[in-house]
Amino acid sequence: MLTRARTVAALAALASLSWGAPAPAPPVHSASPYAGAAGRIIGAELLDGQAFEILAHLTDGIGPRLSGSAGAEEAVAWTAERLRSYGLAVAKEEVLVPHWVRGLEEAEILAPAPQRLLVTALGGSEPTPADGVTAEVVEAAGIEGLQSLGKDAVRGRIVLFNAPMPVRGMEGYSAAVPQRTRGASEAARLGAVAALVRSVGTLSARLPHTGALNYQDSAPRIPAAAVTAEDADLIHRLLASGEAVRLRLRLGCRTLPDAPSANVVADLQGRESPGEIVVIAAHLDSWDLGTGAIDDGAGVAMVMEALRLLEELGLRPRRTIRGVLYMNEENGLRGGKAYAEAHASELPRHVAALETDSGAARPTGLSATVGEGGLERLGDLARLLRPLGADSIAAGGGGADIGPLQAASVPLLGLRLDGTRYFDWHHSPADTLDKVDAQELALGAAAVAVVAYTLAEMPETLPRPAPPSPAPPSPAAPPRP
Amino acid sequence: MLTRARTVAALAALASLSWGAPAPAPPVHSASPYAGAAGRIIGAELLDGQAFEILAHLTDGIGPRLSGSAGAEEAVAWTAERLRSYGLAVAKEEVLVPHWVRGLEEAEILAPAPQRLLVTALGGSEPTPADGVTAEVVEAAGIEGLQSLGKDAVRGRIVLFNAPMPVRGMEGYSAAVPQRTRGASEAARLGAVAALVRSVGTLSARLPHTGALNYQDSAPRIPAAAVTAEDADLIHRLLASGEAVRLRLRLGCRTLPDAPSANVVADLQGRESPGEIVVIAAHLDSWDLGTGAIDDGAGVAMVMEALRLLEELGLRPRRTIRGVLYMNEENGLRGGKAYAEAHASELPRHVAALETDSGAARPTGLSATVGEGGLERLGDLARLLRPLGADSIAAGGGGADIGPLQAASVPLLGLRLDGTRYFDWHHSPADTLDKVDAQELALGAAAVAVVAYTLAEMPETLPRPAPPSPAPPSPAAPPRP
Numbered sequence: 001m002l003t004r005a006r007t008v009a010a011l012a013a014l015a016s017l018s019w020g021a022p023a024p025a026p027p028v029h030s031a032s033p034y035a036g037a038a039g040r041i042i043g044a045e046l047l048d049g050q051a052f053e054i055l056a057h058l059t060d061g062i063g064p065r066l067s068g069s070a071g072a073e074e075a076v077a078w079t080a081e082r083l084r085s086y087g088l089a090v091a092k093e094e095v096l097v098p099h100w101v102r103g104l105e106e107a108e109i110l111a112p113a114p115q116r117l118l119v120t121a122l123g124g125s126e127p128t129p130a131d132g133v134t135a136e137v138v139e140a141a142g143i144e145g146l147q148s149l150g151k152d153a154v155r156g157r158i159v160l161f162n163a164p165m166p167v168r169g170m171e172g173y174s175a176a177v178p179q180r181t182r183g184a185s186e187a188a189r190l191g192a193v194a195a196l197v198r199s200v201g202t203l204s205a206r207l208p209h210t211g212a213l214n215y216q217d218s219a220p221r222i223p224a225a226a227v228t229a230e231d232a233d234l235i236h237r238l239l240a241s242g243e244a245v246r247l248r249l250r251l252g253c254r255t256l257p258d259a260p261s262a263n264v265v266a267d268l269q270g271r272e273s274p275g276e277i278v279v280i281a282a283h284l285d286s287w288d289l290g291t292g293a294i295d296d297g298a299g300v301a302m303v304m305e306a307l308r309l310l311e312e313l314g315l316r317p318r319r320t321i322r323g324v325l326y327m328n329e330e331n332g333l334r335g336g337k338a339y340a341e342a343h344a345s346e347l348p349r350h351v352a353a354l355e356t357d358s359g360a361a362r363p364t365g366l367s368a369t370v371g372e373g374g375l376e377r378l379g380d381l382a383r384l385l386r387p388l389g390a391d392s393i394a395a396g397g398g399g400a401d402i403g404p405l406q407a408a409s410v411p412l413l414g415l416r417l418d419g420t421r422y423f424d425w426h427h428s429p430a431d432t433l434d435k436v437d438a439q440e441l442a443l444g445a446a447a448v449a450v451v452a453y454t455l456a457e458m459p460e461t462l463p464r465p466a467p468p469s470p471a472p473p474s475p476a477a478p479p480r481p
Numbered sequence: 482m483l484t485r486a487r488t489v490a491a492l493a494a495l496a497s498l499s500w501g502a503p504a505p506a507p508p509v510h511s512a513s514p515y516a517g518a519a520g521r522i523i524g525a526e527l528l529d530g531q532a533f534e535i536l537a538h539l540t541d542g543i544g545p546r547l548s549g550s551a552g553a554e555e556a557v558a559w560t561a562e563r564l565r566s567y568g569l570a571v572a573k574e575e576v577l578v579p580h581w582v583r584g585l586e587e588a589e590i591l592a593p594a595p596q597r598l599l600v601t602a603l604g605g606s607e608p609t610p611a612d613g614v615t616a617e618v619v620e621a622a623g624i625e626g627l628q629s630l631g632k633d634a635v636r637g638r639i640v641l642f643n644a645p646m647p648v649r650g651m652e653g654y655s656a657a658v659p660q661r662t663r664g665a666s667e668a669a670r671l672g673a674v675a676a677l678v679r680s681v682g683t684l685s686a687r688l689p690h691t692g693a694l695n696y697q698d699s700a701p702r703i704p705a706a707a708v709t710a711e712d713a714d715l716i717h718r719l720l721a722s723g724e725a726v727r728l729r730l731r732l733g734c735r736t737l738p739d740a741p742s743a744n745v746v747a748d749l750q751g752r753e754s755p756g757e758i759v760v761i762a763a764h765l766d767s768w769d770l771g772t773g774a775i776d777d778g779a780g781v782a783m784v785m786e787a788l789r790l791l792e793e794l795g796l797r798p799r800r801t802i803r804g805v806l807y808m809n810e811e812n813g814l815r816g817g818k819a820y821a822e823a824h825a826s827e828l829p830r831h832v833a834a835l836e837t838d839s840g841a842a843r844p845t846g847l848s849a850t851v852g853e854g855g856l857e858r859l860g861d862l863a864r865l866l867r868p869l870g871a872d873s874i875a876a877g878g879g880g881a882d883i884g885p886l887q888a889a890s891v892p893l894l895g896l897r898l899d900g901t902r903y904f905d906w907h908h909s910p911a912d913t914l915d916k917v918d919a920q921e922l923a924l925g926a927a928a929v930a931v932v933a934y935t936l937a938e939m940p941e942t943l944p945r946p947a948p949p950s951p952a953p954p955s956p957a958a959p960p961r962p
Contacts, residue, residue: 060718063596068597114551115544115772118910205686206771206911230913237541237914290687291596429599430687433718434712 015114034457036382037315038343038450045309045446052438054082055301055360059291059433066123066288067328068099068259070243074285076262079304079325083266086308088323092262094336097328099259100124102288103252105225107196111246112238114253119225119350120208121253122180122197122290123331124215128223133158133194133248139239142179146186153193155344157182157246162198162232169419170358173426177211185216185226197223200231203424206230210287211427212331223251261327263335268307270320270456277320277346278456279353279410280306280448281402284328290431294422300325302415306449317456319351326401326405333400347408351461354413355399356448359426361418361437363447365392369412371463378413378462381454388443409464415447437477515938517933518830519865526790526927532896533919534834535563536782536841540914541771548602548809549580549740549768550596556765558744560785560806567789568958569804571752575742576819578809580740581605583769584733586706588677591615592727593719600706601770602691602734603661603678604812605696609704613731614675616640620720623660627667636672639728640664643679643713646903650900651839654907657681658692665705666697675730676705684905691768693812704732713729744816749788751801751937758801758827759937760834760891761787761929762882764810771912775903779841779922781806783896788929798937800832807882814881821885828889832942835894836880837929840907841917842899844928846873850893852944859894859943862935869924875895896928 009326045051058065065071066316068427075094100123102207107117114395135158140146146154161179167173177200185196206228215221225237238245264284270276281298286292303323310321326335340347354366363385368378375393382391398412406412425431457460515517526532538826539546539556546552557573565571581604588598616639621627623644627635642660646653658681665676680690687709696702708716719726745765751757763780767773767840784804791802806818821828835847844866849859856874863872879893936943 006624052881056718058716060596061594074594113542113544113555115541120558203686205684205905206690206909206913207686230911230915233915234541234598251630424686428687430685430711432687432715434685434711434714 014451024451027060032380032384034384034454041309041453042446043385044313045305045442045449048309049442050307051301051445052436053064054304055293055297055436055441056433058300059293060295063284063291064288065284065292067097067261067285067331068256069288072261072285072327076264076327077207079284079300080264082302083307083323085265086311088266088268088307088311090266091263093265093338093342094442095261095263096258097261097326097337098332099335100331101254101256103127103254104250105252106250107225107227107247107372109245109247112243115234117231118206118208118228119196120210121251122213122224122226123210123287124255125205125212125224125251125253126221127253128194128249128251132248133223134248135193135247137235137239137245137247143182143186146190151190154187155462157192158194158196158249159187159192160196162236164198165200165202165423167212168202168423173200173423180211180226181214184213184222185219187246187336190220192222194222197224197226199226199228201229201423201426201428201439202372204229207428207430209427210289223249225343227250258445263327263339264325266307266323268310268316268321271316272316272318274320275349277322277350278452279324279402280452281321281326281351281353281355281399282357283326283335283401284329285330287330287427289427289429290425291433292431293433293436293481294359294431295426296329296344296357298436298444301358302356302445302448303442305445306452308452310450315453316378317453319456321456327350328339329401336401336404347405347410348411350405350408352411352455353402353405354397354415354448354451355402356444358417358419358422359422360441360444362440363388363415363417363444364389365390365394365416366451367394367397367414367416368397369398369465369478371407371465374463384450384454388447390447405467407467409467411464412463416443417444464475494631504570511604512938513865515865515935516945518698518934521794522790522930522934523868523927525794525921526930528784530923530926531789532782532926533917533920535785536778536917536922537778538773539778539781540774540815541676544772545769546737546765546767546773548578548742548766548812550769551736552743553766553808557745557808560747560765560781563956564745564785564788564804564908567872569747569749569788570826571745571747574819574823576742576744576808576816578741578742578812578815580737581595581812582735582737584608585731585758586733586941588706588728590726590728593724598712599687599689599709600677600730601691601731602732603694603705603707604691604734604768605694606705606732606734607702609675609730609732609736613729614704615727615729616674616727618716618720620717624663624667626819627671631843632671635668639667639675639730640673641677641713641716643717643724645679646681648685649904654681654904661707662695665694665703666700669700669703671955673703675703677708677730678705679701679718679891680707680709680910682904682907683712685710686911690908691770694740704730706732710875726827731852744808744820747788747790747804749802751799751885752797753799755801756830758803759933760803760805760831760883762805762807762834762836763838764807764816764882766809766811768811768908770908770910773912774914774915774917775840775912776907777810777838778918779925780837782922783837783926783929787933789933790930796934798934800937802933802937803877810882817885819886828886828891831886831889832889833892833894834879834883834886835896835929835932836883838880838898838924839891839898839900840903841922841925842903843921844869844896844898844925845869845874846897847932848875848878848897850877850887850946851945855892862932865931866928869928871928887946888948890948892943892945894932896925898925907924
């Protein structure tokens, strides 16, 4: 247990940080009845937190965790065991997941002059024939650009979707990612034989960024790969100079039968109303190129650490806090759907769900999908995060895994984190532990713990949002991180 | 031809640049008799330069140019043809070069838990057996760290040389690179079965940086590869936590028989003393992972452009300016040696040699290996580069290809360029055209042209340096860029 003196020391250290807290503010929102608990949580995490150690095991010790892989199963087993060691009630709830595996991936420009390209298959892509797909390339400025090309320009060609992220952060990602998720099917509908997509990312380091593609039933399933920004630029320059660019793409990826896997669910039982539940969530699976440190090992570490910390500090709130480590966020969302189905009868008493799936950088605040008046009430809660510089509130959002809970009007929250560099590494081989600052990760873990504790302790609950309007057809589905 | 008005406009534009020129300085060193020519050169290059276009063809149009490859031969043919089109006398001077080819490269940690590593063979490495080399890893903090480990710790192991670059730029490179050039042999001498070397670079983007290794005759030739910084850190953390790390390395690289290739030598004939020669040099070959834009396509473009520009402006100086585009700087220096041998009788009348092989960023000045009083005389010359912010002079250096000329006491100069980001991309897949700013490259080309013109026009010549002291044994040879 932490002594009071050590907590005070931690808060003093915290007060000296410059993360955007207006200078005269007290270290915590002292008018709040939860200020004492928040102070203890933040102080303890900064002094003695284990979030980075958890993340190090997930990434260094286990490694990539793509659904269906040995790494994913090891992550299920290890996190369940570790959560049990905290004294929590833990269940592995079965989920059947897609099992896609990467294979050989090669691309080269054959004309005007041979050049090897760096590519990586998009998750879920069909393979090419063994000798590849060879065709001329036509360039499209995103999905809209494709439509303006028309069928004659696209038929028999490889389409290069080449719209860069217009700005850093989630806004830029949302703008660029439809070409990755939908491009292959849109191109196939116009007769394309394969699709290449400019890596959706913000670093120029010849990095391929993978990610899921969603084939539409109405279009042929053509192979699709991400190319690095540099390679996309090369093709662009050759085409712009009037050259015909002929290219060969070889992908050896395969889709195997669905594999059994699991969500890991751990309850910190509520003191008074254990049937009322606050979910804190992240996803266990990762892409296979890196070790999934920022996406979403960091979120897993924050959730596990928040539970450990509350248990260790003896902060057992009125309601149950449930950690859910979802499987298969990246390429299927099967875990999110399975949880919503399996727990359908409990969802009316899910008072909130918070997901942390935006990296490992310093927290900046919360996003929220809540009923009328909910944002104002969250403002009070968020002031507890002011010493972390994390007291901003944005309307909308939550997280991909908890999205299915909105149908039952569960208030959805997302932990927002500084996103300046997130897409430098996201879904690429460079998503590795060294990108994470232990102190920043600790701030995120503390924020999750403070929010979870407060939501589970405060007498009132957040106003519930309306269920979402009927799902739009798949082409307009929002991009998944 | 450029009109005077356009030149004046270019100089006006130039004067507004903020590259470090003290504000009240005139755009060129007006007291110098060469100020008029320098102004014309700089203005013309900034208005109508072709350096970037040349570089684009070398990188986008031809691609990687490793000695012995089709790309290298295409570069010889294309640059010779283009230099001829400027009206210069051009020769392809035969050089026999090493012909090493990359093959499969794979590495994985087998224990404590499987993890795939990103590696790339060091240039010249022997292959592993087809099923790889499997052994435990021992970590060494550079060459010095290896010696302190001793034979018992190294025998039968794979040595990971893991000293990072201590600072950015050439100083940091020089400190870290001996583990790449000499590590394999030093480790083999202590019984190691393979060597891994932390990529010598400054960007954390899971980038492998290749480069030459030099096997010593006195040690077994063990396979050697670069690992990314991230992978080196991973192994370090596992070892630091007390784990034994077992690893398998597979390299399929091969050394083929030496291949015929050539230096490209182009003369802008001197007006009065054509037998006196100022060499301006760069190297045509590049590593194979990227397209060699910064190393050394940029230098090639500067040299070619300087010759084109002087010819176009009708600036034919007293002496001959000879562009030498060397082959095989990266893994053998055969071109540099061949030129010195083939032109031995001319070397007493080589009045200076300038190499540009430090990237494509803005020029900052000159380095020089000259006789007594030479640096002072160069100060006058360098003042002509003040409008470019390139008027600093450093003692020592020159360039790898022109190094063999020092035995004949040829004054050696190197064009210095801003090196802040050079080692982010150097020898990696990310050495591509997009890393080059056309305006900065033009400044470099202008600097080469101004220096070459002035050295070839001024009545006096630079004091000749003493020949180097007898070459030290190969382990202490200076690192090659």
